[in-house]
Amino acid sequence: MKLLAVSGSARRASTNTALLRAVAAVAPQGIEISVFDGVGQLPVFSPDLEEGPPPPSVQxxxxxxxxxxxxxxxxxxxxxxxxxxxxNAIDWLVSGEHIIGKPVALMHASHRGDDMLAALRLVLSTVTERFAPExxxxxxxxxxxxxAIMEVVGEGxxxxxxxDFLEEFAAYCRTVAG
Known part of the structure; x- marks a missing residue:
C-alpha cells in the first residue's frame, strides 16, 4: 500500500509536516508513506496554465x-x-483526474483548527467521492x-x-479499490 501524505504548510519547521513524517516512520509493514511538503513551490493556479503541460512542480x-x-x-x-x-494545490488538481476517485483522509497536529477542518472537509467531499471524513x-x-514530534509519535x-489510523485508512483504500 503506497500512501502520499501532503502537508498543507509551506513552513520548513511545520508541525503538520513533522506529524506526517513521524507517522510515516511508524507505519506498519506493508504501508509505505511518501511525504509531499512542496505546496509552497507550486505556482498560483490559473486555468490559462492548464492549456499546455503543467509546470514541473505541479506535474x-x-x-x-x-x-x-x-x-x-x-x-x-x-x-x-x-x-x-x-x-492552490487542490485547485491544480480539480480539473484533472488525479484526485477524483482517490481515497483521502485527514490528520491534524493541533487541538485547534476546526474552522479549517470544516472547510477542508467540504472541499474534499466536492473533489473526490472517496473522501473518508470518519x-x-x-x-x-x-x-x-x-x-519532539518524532519522539512522541514514535512511542506510547x-x-x-x-x-490504528494507518491500518484503518489502508483497509478503506483496499475496499474502494475493488
Whole structure:
C-alpha cells in the first residue's frame, strides 16, 4: 500500500509536516508513506496554465498522487481557513483526474483548527467521492519541534493511534479499490 501524505504548510519547521513524517516512520509493514511538503513551490493556479503541460512542480505532485493508493492531508489553520498553498494545490488538481476517485483522509497536529477542518472537509467531499471524513487522526502537537514530534509519535499512545489510523485508512483504500 503506497500512501502520499501532503502537508498543507509551506513552513520548513511545520508541525503538520513533522506529524506526517513521524507517522510515516511508524507505519506498519506493508504501508509505505511518501511525504509531499512542496505546496509552497507550486505556482498560483490559473486555468490559462492548464492549456499546455503543467509546470514541473505541479506535474511532480500529479505523478505522486497517480502512483499512490490514497492521500493523507495534514494542514494548519490560517485565519480560520485552509492555507492558501494547500487550496492552490487542490485547485491544480480539480480539473484533472488525479484526485477524483482517490481515497483521502485527514490528520491534524493541533487541538485547534476546526474552522479549517470544516472547510477542508467540504472541499474534499466536492473533489473526490472517496473522501473518508470518519478516518481522522488528531494529535495535540502544537508548538513542539519536529524532533519532539518524532519522539512522541514514535512511542506510547500516540504511536498506537497513528498505527490504528494507518491500518484503518489502508483497509478503506483496499475496499474502494475493488
Amino acid at each position: 511532480a505532485l500529479m505523478e505522486a498522487i497517480a502512483q499512490s493508493d490514497g492521500l493523507i492531508l495534514s494542514s494548519p489553520e490560517y485565519v480560520h481557513a485552509i492555507p492558501g498553498g494547500l487550496k 478516518i481522522f487522526l488528531r494529535l495535540p502537537l502544537m508548538k513542539m519541534t519536529p524532533g 499512545e500516540y504511536r498506537a493511534q497513528a498505527v
